[in-house]
Amino acid sequence: MSISIGKIMVTEREGINNMNELGNKIAKKRKDIGITQIEFAEMLNVTRQTVSRWEAGTVLPDIDKISDIAKILHVSCDYLLKDEVSDEEKVVNGTISRLLKDTVGKTVKLNFFDGEADPDLFYPDCRILDFEGNWMKVEATTRKGKIEKLIPVSSVLSLEIKGEE
Secondary structure: OEEEEOOEEEEOOOOOOOHHHHHHHHHHHHHHOOOOHHHHHHHHOOOHHHHHHHHHOOOOOOHHHHHHHHHHHOOOHHHHHOOOOOOOOOOOOOOOOHHHHOOOOOEEEEEEOOOOOOHHHOOOOEEEEEEEOOEEEEEEEEOOEEEEEEEEHHHEEEEEEOOOO
């Protein structure tokens, strides 16, 4: 079974084995920190019904919401998207090197490994907004307008910082 989350394809073998798993994780962590569906929805600028559908496993959150959900729930994106990551497991120091952390806020050109390029980020320069676990949140201006994307760091072959000597 494969689930398409934005541009990320998650298969049963390597990721969420069903939509209920992600919903269960969201519901459990939300309840653990003591916020209601309404409060959670307001923090994410979605409706309570949307949160209810996520938690019931009938729909998946948009990929651009995953990073925000993870921050609110105090978990990593890996915890939400992968079965084998526990909520207690913290990102190992050094997973995102100091060199990469220094690119936050800078405009870059991303080069992807063959077959792993995100079509929305193939040509435009983008700005790195943040790193979360093994994920990179970027912003780019495309033909569709300004977009934010969450992409796996492992898909990036190299990056070129724009506007620096």
